[in-house]
Amino acid sequence: MLDYKLLEALAAVVECGGFERAGDALGLSQSAVSQRIKALEVRLGQPVLVRAPALAPTPAGQRLLNHIQQVQLLERDLRRALPTLDSASPRLRIAVNADSLATWWAEAVGPLCREEGLLIDLVVEDQDVGLRRLRDGDVAACLCASPQPIAGARCVALGTMTYHPLATPAYRRRHFPAGPTPEAFRHAPAIVYGPHDQLQHRFLAQCGYRGAFPFHLCPSSEGFVALARAGMGYGMVPLMQAEPWVARGELASIAPGQVLEVPLYWHFWRHSGELIERLTAALGTVALR
Amino acid sequence: MLDYKLLEALAAVVECGGFERAGDALGLSQSAVSQRIKALEVRLGQPVLVRAPALAPTPAGQRLLNHIQQVQLLERDLRRALPTLDSASPRLRIAVNADSLATWWAEAVGPLCREEGLLIDLVVEDQDVGLRRLRDGDVAACLCASPQPIAGARCVALGTMTYHPLATPAYRRRHFPAGPTPEAFRHAPAIVYGPHDQLQHRFLAQCGYRGAFPFHLCPSSEGFVALARAGMGYGMVPLMQAEPWVARGELASIAPGQVLEVPLYWHFWRHSGELIERLTAALGTVALR
Numbered sequence A, B: 001m002l003d004y005k006l007l008e009a010l011a012a013v014v015e016c017g018g019f020e021r022a023g024d025a026l027g028l029s030q031s032a033v034s035q036r037i038k039a040l041e042v043r044l045g046q047p048v049l050v051r052a053p054a055l056a057p058t059p060a061g062q063r064l065l066n067h068i069q070q071v072q073l074l075e076r077d078l079r080r081a082l083p084t085l086d087s088a089s090p091r092l093r094i095a096v097n098a099d100s101l102a103t104w105w106a107e108a109v110g111p112l113c114r115e116e117g118l119l120i121d122l123v124v125e126d127q128d129v130g131l132r133r134l135r136d137g138d139v140a141a142c143l144c145a146s147p148q149p150i151a152g153a154r155c156v157a158l159g160t161m162t163y164h165p166l167a168t169p170a171y172r173r174r175h176f177p178a179g180p181t182p183e184a185f186r187h188a189p190a191i192v193y194g195p196h197d198q199l200q201h202r203f204l205a206q207c208g209y210r211g212a213f214p215f216h217l218c219p220s221s222e223g224f225v226a227l228a229r230a231g232m233g234y235g236m237v238p239l240m241q242a243e244p245w246v247a248r249g250e251l252a253s254i255a256p257g258q259v260l261e262v263p264l265y266w267h268f269w270r271h272s273g274e275l276i277e278r279l280t281a282a283l284g285t286v287a288l289r
Helices: A004-016 A019-026 A030-044 A059-081 A098-102 A105-116 A128-135 A169-175 A182-187 A199-206 A221-229 A239-247 A274-284 B004-016 B019-026 B030-044 B059-081 B098-102 B105-116 B128-135 B169-175 B182-187 B199-206 B221-229 B239-247 B274-284
Strands: A091-096 A119-124 A141-144 A153-167 A190-192 A215-217 A235-238 A260-269 B091-096 B119-124 B141-144 B153-167 B190-192 B215-217 B235-238 B260-269
Touching: A004 A019, A004 A030, A004 A059, A019 A030, A030 A059, A091 A098, A091 A128, A091 A274, A098 A105, A098 A119, A098 A221, A098 B221, A105 A119, A105 A274, A105 B221, A119 B221, A128 A141, A128 A260, A141 A274, A153 A169, A153 A199, A153 A239, A153 A274, A190 A199, A190 A221, A190 A235, A199 A235, A199 A260, A221 A235, A221 A239, A221 B098, A221 B105, A221 B119, A221 B221, A235 A239, A260 A274, B004 B019, B004 B030, B004 B059, B019 B030, B030 B059, B059 B091, B059 B274, B091 B098, B091 B128, B091 B274, B098 B105, B098 B119, B098 B221, B105 B119, B105 B274, B128 B141, B128 B260, B141 B274, B153 B169, B153 B199, B153 B239, B153 B274, B190 B199, B190 B221, B190 B235, B199 B235, B199 B260, B221 B235, B221 B239, B235 B239, B260 B274
Parallel strands: A091 A119, A091 A141, A119 B215, A190 A215, A215 B119, B091 B119, B091 B141, B190 B215
Antiparallel strands: A141 A260, A153 A235, A153 A260, B141 B260, B153 B235, B153 B260
């Protein structure tokens, strides 16, 4: 089966007469369109477009265009026979950091999705990986801690989430009997989300500790809290997520007063249409803590 | 015999997330660590680490890491027999399916980890991917729904988890006013874990429906439940996970009596040492539901 995303990009560039306008039409960045054309040319082993004197399809490109037009005609007939196909809900592919997804995300976007019949295709990525996916045109928007805007995209600050170093009271008594001392940090097992997670290192640096420390790796927000609740380690957890257990005294800070503020930013392509604007407005109303 | 000083340097660089911190942990200079990694790569004829976008082991490097973990496990047994050998915490890399990690996993393994100072390196994978990682030597054990044993590994049945098709009562009234009919399934947004997740399809087939249906994609256990709680769709959730919300009436089945039983199996290499045996015994005591 051909990759119709690549063919669709080619058709849009020819129809719209340019990469940027094609990007607008497809809800993609100019560079994402350009990458799709390149991918198509690599696959084909020859160019599909000539850039000068004017943008135009090569003979091979024209063959592909004819093919996609035929497919579009067939789809049109198919839709007539199966009318429910046509009313397909829009689907939005979005990269979201795990902790937001585990806490406030669904509540914030739920009402709009319900009203509009909007379907979401979530990709769970922390930090730079999500932004790279946006740059590559793989997702339409990205929620992450990076304030670095991408050319062609807008970046909206949503506030900060506050992370506390939490463990069970029994764990704290056993591993931090004298509080957060270097000696305790050297031996107390921590919980770290993954190899790229810097929160634990930032927390220890903030406490003045820069040595080695033992840790579990757990790339799941809920699993992370489950490990902490099972007394396996202490870890940086958003208070928004841990509140029920903190309120019941099942989790407590091993270093009261030491917290990390993690800012969150919402990145999305300009000219992505009205739905993304409304989603952005919905996210803007969230009271992060 | 391999040069374990080189392997130890590799393990330290990956665990500490950098050459300088690895040097601190090993009591070596950064350049000594770097030389050991280079020596290892020369010996192997290929890189063991990628430096960009982030420091991470190559597939070959990950194999070496897994090997050194297994050696450390065996050393741990040896140290018990010869207590004068100095002790360091072993670390075990394990693939676990997301729903187990979100529910019973930590509680089951927590006591043993606490007693033995065992550190866990979790990889969240569903189904066949986890087994492939075990076969590739990337993990020491794997918890998944596949009963297919791997040559050289043992496979222990742990029981089954029961999945119910859950949504908010408001969602059920809106989308399933006449119960689980084909017409309702055709239009009601479902929630699916990922492109390889077959639970939703199995559930619909069990209800006699085989047509298309709209769905959100959400590759996170806690996010999955959050989407359902926000009224964005209905989805197959383990009752173990949803129980608090079901008890409070915030989530309910859209097709009472229709459930899916998903068996769980624990796969691990034979001759992995006594710790894996005890872990297996601890998992065997879990009462899955």
